[in-house]
Amino acid sequence: MISMTLLGIVGLLVLFVLLALRMPVALSMLGVGFVGTIIANANKFIAIGMSSEQAWGRGWKIAFSNIAGETFEAASNYNLLVIPMFVLMGNLAGVSGLSSDLFNTAYRWLGHLRGGLASATIAACAGFAALSGSSLASAVTMGRVALPQMKKHKYEDGLATGSVAAGGTLGFLIPPSGGMIIYAILTEQSIGRLFMAGIIPGILLTLLFIGAIYLVVARRPESGPPGEKSTLKERMVSLRLALPIVAVVIITIGGMYTGFFTPVEASAVGAFLTFVVALARRSLSWAKMRTVVLDTMSATATVFLIIIGAFVFIPFMSLTELPAQIVTILTSLPVGSLGILLIIILIYMFLGMFLEGIAMLVLTIPVVIPIAMGMGWDLVWFGIIVVVVLEMGMISPPVGINVFVVKSIAPDVPMGTIFRGIWPFWFAMAFLLVLLVAFPQIALFLPQALVG
Amino acid sequence: MAEPAATPRILSWVDRFLIWTSLSLGGVTLAGMTVLSVWNVLIMRKAFNNPIQGAEDVLIVMLVSIVALAIPLGARTGSHIEIEVLESRMSRAFAKWSYLLTKVLSVAVLLIMTWRLWHAGQGAVRFGETTQQLMISYEPFYYLMAVSVFLYAVVLIIEIGQLVQGKAVMRLRTESQTL
Numbered sequence: 001m002i003s004m005t006l007l008g009i010v011g012l013l014v015l016f017v018l019l020a021l022r023m024p025v026a027l028s029m030l031g032v033g034f035v036g037t038i039i040a041n042a043n044k045f046i047a048i049g050m051s052s053e054q055a056w057g058r059g060w061k062i063a064f065s066n067i068a069g070e071t072f073e074a075a076s077n078y079n080l081l082v083i084p085m086f087v088l089m090g091n092l093a094g095v096s097g098l099s100s101d102l103f104n105t106a107y108r109w110l111g112h113l114r115g116g117l118a119s120a121t122i123a124a125c126a127g128f129a130a131l132s133g134s135s136l137a138s139a140v141t142m143g144r145v146a147l148p149q150m151k152k153h154k155y156e157d158g159l160a161t162g163s164v165a166a167g168g169t170l171g172f173l174i175p176p177s178g179g180m181i182i183y184a185i186l187t188e189q190s191i192g193r194l195f196m197a198g199i200i201p202g203i204l205l206t207l208l209f210i211g212a213i214y215l216v217v218a219r220r221p222e223s224g225p226p227g228e229k230s231t232l233k234e235r236m237v238s239l240r241l242a243l244p245i246v247a248v249v250i251i252t253i254g255g256m257y258t259g260f261f262t263p264v265e266a267s268a269v270g271a272f273l274t275f276v277v278a279l280a281r282r283s284l285s286w287a288k289m290r291t292v293v294l295d296t297m298s299a300t301a302t303v304f305l306i307i308i309g310a311f312v313f314i315p316f317m318s319l320t321e322l323p324a325q326i327v328t329i330l331t332s333l334p335v336g337s338l339g340i341l342l343i344i345i346l347i348y349m350f351l352g353m354f355l356e357g358i359a360m361l362v363l364t365i366p367v368v369i370p371i372a373m374g375m376g377w378d379l380v381w382f383g384i385i386v387v388v389v390l391e392m393g394m395i396s397p398p399v400g401i402n403v404f405v406v407k408s409i410a411p412d413v414p415m416g417t418i419f420r421g422i423w424p425f426w427f428a429m430a431f432l433l434v435l436l437v438a439f440p441q442i443a444l445f446l447p448q449a450l451v452g
Numbered sequence: 453m454a455e456p457a458a459t460p461r462i463l464s465w466v467d468r469f470l471i472w473t474s475l476s477l478g479g480v481t482l483a484g485m486t487v488l489s490v491w492n493v494l495i496m497r498k499a500f501n502n503p504i505q506g507a508e509d510v511l512i513v514m515l516v517s518i519v520a521l522a523i524p525l526g527a528r529t530g531s532h533i534e535i536e537v538l539e540s541r542m543s544r545a546f547a548k549w550s551y552l553l554t555k556v557l558s559v560a561v562l563l564i565m566t567w568r569l570w571h572a573g574q575g576a577v578r579f580g581e582t583t584q585q586l587m588i589s590y591e592p593f594y595y596l597m598a599v600s601v602f603l604y605a606v607v608l609i610i611e612i613g614q615l616v617q618g619k620a621v622m623r624l625r626t627e628s629q630t631l
Contacts, residue, residue: 018554021550022551023554031557031560064568064571067568076516084515084518264489268486269494271486294525297482298531301523301532305523305526355535356535359535
């Protein structure tokens with residue numbers, strides 16, 4: 001008989017080996033969760049005196065039941081309807097040129113300032129993030145619009161690509177956010193509360209990014225030369241073009257915050273309104289609709305399979321009691337609550353250098369959430385902390401996924417230059433983390449004020 | 453790690469089938485989910501205070517259908533996340549054979565899932581597994597999920613064949629993925 005803690009450690013080690021050998025994250029979790037459930041349950045029954053044969057039989061039976069039950073449970077979870085709907089909304093916004101309107105508006109108002117084009121990119125990314133839950137989609141869409149403009153105005157490559165890569169990460173923090181939905185489902189928190197909690201940190205991070213750009217151009221004015229100044233008329237026209245997008249965001253997200261819609265309803269209404277706006281702009285074609293459907297299905301596959309994997313893996317981890325052991329060890333360390341939080345953040349930063357955001361989220365939740373609960377932390381606040389650290393991972397070398405996306409749009413810019421351009425934004429995120437730890441109300445004020 | 457190759461005929465057939473089902477059935481289901489939700493919320497509930505009975509049930513089975521249609525498509529578009537950080541540090545032979553091993557393990561996991569989902573479908577009626585209001589049986593949707601997972605396994609088996617022959621696995625690209 002193997003001890004449960006050892007089984008948990010072996011399970012984690014096997015999982016990491018499979019991941020390192022490039023087995024898909026979801027299938028690795030499914031495989032380890034399935035085999036682990038058999039062994040853990042057999043162990044449990046042997047420990048209470050059942051015969052070995054019977055115990056193993058029970059173990060198999062439970063694991064068989066779990067793998068089918070949890071798969072169907074995830075696929076038929078009504079709350080997860082938000083995933084295909086918000087993805088559809090973001091994809092419709094992406095293909096229909098709404099991103100260009102957002103960028104043009106931000107450019108008309110900010111472009112004449114030093115570093116203004118980069119700031120406009122960040123502002124447009126924040127606007128697009130309110131339509132899309134994916135940081136990749138935000139980086140790709142805005143990169144295609146903003147990078148040629150910044151090149152034309154002779155922006156330094158580092159600042160230009162850095163602002164797109166970092167701006168894209170806002171898609172993960174500003175609701176609707178794919179990461180927050182997964183976190184909410186796996187930790188049994190309210191999606192609506194998490195979305196509300198992401199608003200103020202999202203706006204704050206947008207401002208911090210713009211502040212970072214200001215500091216860069218204050219030090220090296222040539223890195224972000226000012227563009228031509230727009231007339232008031234041009235500004236107002238651009239504002240009018242962006243109005244439908246603002247309306248969609250206000251109706252969708254605003255409706256959710258005021259309790260008019262549930263998150264599921266808001267996601268469907270958002271997708272529908274974005275479709276209507278795109279149709280009214282005559283920017284949809286059959287080819288684009290084809291892309292939208294295929295991309296929406298592909299992204300849905302990514303998220304659902306990984307949630308299915310987590311649904312099978314997490315109960316196995318709980319059975320092993322390894323998370324509880326880690327909580328005991330951590331709480332006995334003489335570093336206090338803040339020290340433990342710092343350790344978790346540093347581990348996340350380290351993992352973020354190698355793992356993709358959503359994969360890291362589902363892999364760490366079984367261990368990290370019991371710690372957060374053991375420490376008495378608010379799980380909504382902790383969710384925002386986790387999302388911000390995951391965002392940092394998206395732009396951290398050597399595998400920051402947003403950096404690769406930007407590289408694919410700007411192939412002539414060396415990776416080293418892009419990563420150098422990232423640092424001001426990375427520090428802005430780190431500063432946001434400090435603020436969130438010092439003032440948790442930044443995240444908790446809205447959900448507490450609106451929902452209680 | 454391997455010679456680039458044209459998509460083999462069998463994979464082309466799979467791709468055509470997956471694209472067709474995704475665009476037709478997936479497209480219709482996505483549109484149906486959106487329209488039903490919006491109609492139910494904005495018109496029936498908010499305007500007439502008379503929500504459609506069982507709308508949530510229909511949305512749930514539509515969601516299962518979308519997930520089932522999406523999983524094999526995701527297998528071909530490379531949407532199921534893999535961690536590729538260490539690949540560049542592996543020898544060519546180790547990279548190839550370890551990748552093959554993980555694909556075989558993945559097929560094993562997927563075949564077990566297929567079997568158990570099918571089995572659960574057979575017991576769905578007996579255990580009264582239905583939606584809450586309209587009592588729609590989950591049986592066909594368990595089968596749909598089983599077929600979906602089986603198709604993912606089929607894709608992987610074809611890819612294993614490609615890798616064994618020393619050919620690279622060609623992914624299905626949607627237009628937006630071609631950056």
